[in-house]
Amino acid sequence: MSFWGLLRHRDFRHLWAADALSQTGSRVSVLAVPLLAVSELHASAFEVSLLRAAETAAYLVLGLQTGAWCARRRSRPVLVATDLLRAAALLSIPIAAAFGVLTFAQVIAAVAVSGVLTVAFEVSATSYLPAMIGRDRVVDGNSLLQLNRSVGAVAGPGLAGYLVQWFTAPAALLVDSLTYLWSALWLGTIRRREPRPEQKPRATTRADIAAGIRFVWQHPLLRATAIYGASRSLTQAMHMAVAVVFLIRDVGVSPGTVGVLGTVGLTGALLAAVVTRRLADIVGSARLLWLIAVLTGLAFLLYPLTGPGWGLVWYVVATFVASFGVIVASVLGVSFEQQVCPDDLLPRVNATVQVAAWGAIPLGSLLGGALAELAGTRVTLWVAAGGVLLSAVFLLLSPLTRVRDLPRQLSRPGEGAGRQRKSAT
Known part of the structure; x- marks a missing residue:
């Protein structure tokens, strides 16, 4: 299909x-x-x-x-x-x-x-x-939802x-x-009715949480993608905390222009939602994930170059490429979790990965605001861009670079980690 x-x-x-x-x-x-x-x-x-x-x-x-x-x-x-x-x-x-x-x-x-x-x-x-x-x-499915x-x-x-x-x-x-x-x-x-989750001996919430964290940590590829998502979210939040202030106060554009710049640039996200599956088939999902992580980091390095007049082109290009990269990485990362994780663990694994990524956002926002007060918004954009690029290192140092595609087999904590290590060597 x-x-x-x-x-x-x-x-x-x-x-x-x-x-x-x-x-x-x-x-x-x-x-x-x-x-x-x-x-x-x-x-x-x-x-x-x-x-x-x-x-x-x-x-x-x-x-x-x-x-x-x-x-x-x-x-x-x-x-x-x-x-x-x-x-x-x-x-x-x-x-x-x-x-x-x-x-x-x-x-x-x-x-x-x-x-x-x-x-x-x-x-x-x-x-x-x-x-x-x-x-x-x-x-x-994830590509259509990301669209x-x-x-x-x-x-x-x-x-x-x-x-x-x-x-x-x-x-x-x-x-x-x-x-x-x-x-x-x-x-x-929706007509399809889910089966009732298997009623196992009542476990404590702490034990359920630990099972989700353990599953993520014991799978080298899943661990790498989760850490990458968290670190990118942290540094991306630093950027977002000061981007509007930078455009209005440092570059001197109007609020209306800020909206136009964002709208034009975010068309990259639309393109990503449509072509991610095709790119993954051509390049390989694992290769595409680490390549897109590097490309996203390089795109963020263009933001601090933004200036008045034609200098605004840097902002549009950066937003187009960055939004493209973020959506591609999101589709591949979520799909990988859904494919490799057993049904009974999937909600806990999803929560673990989402907490790592979304929980970093308020921390990154505070860091970005504090750094902007000390060193200015343009310096903050450079630091955030460097952080987004360095986040890709977590993928480049993982077994991800030694496989073409992300694995799709179902596995349990422990056994899955071993199988993934084997397939990545």
């Missing part, structure tokens, strides 16, 4: 439809929430930074526990429930605004609750996909700007809450 042919699979098509509009809605909130805090609640810069921290801190604080919890439950009911609860959390903001009682505390609470629910949704969704379409098709995210990344900020400008920020969040309802309705129409 081809890349687009997977949409003939009814249940996947409904999953894809559920995800499509929801991804754009989520991107609307990324811009609408801080605009709401600044324009209507008169929040300080520090308070605005707390919103991003509240949204992503759930991965660091509860990510591993959520993986253990999801491993004991069917995925589809978790997906529907978390969508409905996220809709309710965000809907509370425009309702409170309509009655004139909205406070910053409520906004940050709604964002934090949504962040916790998002952790459960993402862990369950990643575990659900191979059960729905089979492990041999997960690269195509949704890429479209959302390109369209969401512009849509958010118009919604806030024409209707107010609470109205933009109302739109996002409705997209979660849309997603829940489509997920509810």
Whole structure:
């Protein structure tokens, strides 16, 4: 079945439809929430930074526990429930605004609750996909889902700007809450019912978490990709923390131009979602992963070269190549986890990898902000770019460079590590 042919699979098509509009809605909130805090609640810069921290801190604080919890439950009911609860959390903001009682505390609470629910949704969704379409098709499935995210990344900020400008920020969040309802309705129409997870002797949450961490650590390739993802997220977050300030204050562009630069550059993400499977077939998935890691690091080195006028081309090229590389690496990394991990361990392994990557984001943001205060934004961009490039070393020093393709066999902790070491030599 081809890349687009997977949409003939009814249940996947409904999953894809559920995800499509929801991804754009989520991107609307990324811009609408801080605009709401600044324009209507008169929040300080520090308070605005707390919103991003509240949204992503759930991965660091509860990510591993959520993986253990999801491993004991069917995925589809978790997906529907978390969508409905996220809709309710965000809907509370425009309702409170309509009655004139909205406070910053409520906004940050709604964002934090949504962040916790998002952790459960993402862990369950990643575990659900191979059960729905089979492990041999997960690269195509992840590519189509990443296409949704890429479209959302390109369209969401512009849509958010118009919604806030024409209707107010609470109205933009109302739109996002409705997209979660849309997603829940489509997920509810999926016909395939999962078997109930095998009821094993009750293990402690700590033991479940340890099993997921141990599985990742004992597989050389999975360990390398997880460490790479965490280190890249840390240094990429340093970049993102200062990029807008750099463009406006150092380069001197308008906020509108910032949006245009991002939209044009992020078209690389759209291209990546379409061609990843084809590139993996031609080059080999393992080779492509470490090559794309190096290419992404080199792309980040172009950001500090950005200047006024034609110097903005550096920013567009860097964003195009970097977004292309990040999506390719994401599709390959997630697909590898889904192919190599046993079903009962998959939620815990997904949680371990996501905590490593997403948990690094708030730390990287704080580091980027602190370094910018000490040395300036351009220096921070150079340091972040060097960090993204050096992250590729974790892949280059692993057995990944000695194989053409990532392995696809199912394995258990211990036995899988040995098999992967053997196949990589």
